[in-house]
Amino acid sequence: MKFPRILPKILLGFLIILLLQPVFIWYNYSQNVRLLEGEEYYVNIMYPFQAELVCDQHDVLKINGSLLQNESTNVNLRDPLMVQAVNLGKANLKITLFGKIPIRHLSVRVLPEMKLYPGGQSIGIKLRSEGVLVVGYNEVDGRYPARESGIKKGDSIIAINDVKVEGINQAAELISENGETGSTMTFKLKRDEKTFIKEVNPYFCPNTNSYRIGLFIRDTAAGVGTLTFYDPTTKKYGALGHVIVDIDTNTPIDISQGEIVKASIINIKEGRRGHPGEKTGVFIEQKDIIGSIYKNTDFGIFGTLEKIENKNDFNSSPIPIATANQVEIGPAKILTVLKGDKIEEYDVEIQKIVNKNTPSNKGFILNIIDEELIDATGGIIQGMSGSPVIQNGKIVGAITHVFVNEPTKGYGIFIEWMLLESGILEESDINKAS
CATH class of the missing domain: 2.30.42.10 (PDZ domain)
Incomplete structure (x- = not known):
């Protein structure tokens, strides 16, 4: 006799959950998406209703294989929505329930296919801070x-x-x-x-x-890292994939000027659990300058150079980039130098996508599986930051951090975030529009 009294309450609770779910979906899934021409992106909402989809541009995107002919259309949310980039531009998608309750908002920018030279070269990095940096007391x-x-x-x-x-x-x-x-x-x-x-x-x-x-002060810093990419159109490059911090204060160096120079690796200190390894490189500060540094950020260092050095079979010509949406769990390659200035290719595996929607230098986790590299370095070591990650013939990102207690594993940054920080993506939009 009690069940009929409880049943309406259960049904009411279920209805409230269904009605509130779009609010949570909207809160968690209002986002910006960048796609390359021809790239597909799937929107998985899995909600047992039809909804209204509104797109402010009719010729930029296809929805489920078709251009939108009307200002709005009905879509079935039980199945994933396929968003396909067909023309350059920007479009805003709004999905609402009953035409009133917002479910998802996507701002989609369609970018031209972009090709970059992959790096892998070891570079000497010289930074001069703005003013002088306080590093201790006396x-x-x-x-x-x-x-x-x-x-x-x-x-x-x-x-x-x-x-x-x-x-x-x-x-x-x-x-x-x-x-x-x-x-x-x-x-x-x-x-x-x-x-x-x-x-x-x-x-x-x-x-x-x-x-x-009573101060100890410093005005310069120097070290060795790895070049990630070079854009032949803008003459810009990116390297490291993370910010350079002062070794004494652990604070980012606010640069006033800087250069990158050719470097040669003369020794490898093998990494082991709890003790990161490192590359030892040599370079002459006043010679072999190949580029300038104008930015030291959480996503790496950026600047200009006239041409890419040490071309070989791995970087003799530009290759396409992949957006964060295209990066997959599975096998990949990295390019880096272990001796002298010779770039070599090594096998890695992308094990987990950590965050592809919010810019970060910890976008995915990779594992070194190449036995030759493990024997030589123990895994990821200092100086390897910036080594480009190649998957399916595309530059997908760069190594940024090592797991100190598991040196064969580390984080990588998506190339998309480095290109945004460098300004190259914005410049490509302007060039295509002009």
């Missing part, structure tokens, strides 16, 4: 003047007494000269993209016979 006659004034490790000193700071020698001279006057000095600092002023009183240091404020 006692001056029993005190720490700068630290007591609120200057922190990781701060950049960009001006002293309104004089722009361009190097450590200049900064030391300004501090010493002003210290002799006995006046308080003003330091213009940059921290987390914000600038502010701190006042510091220099103290005389008997050991150096000069006035000091």
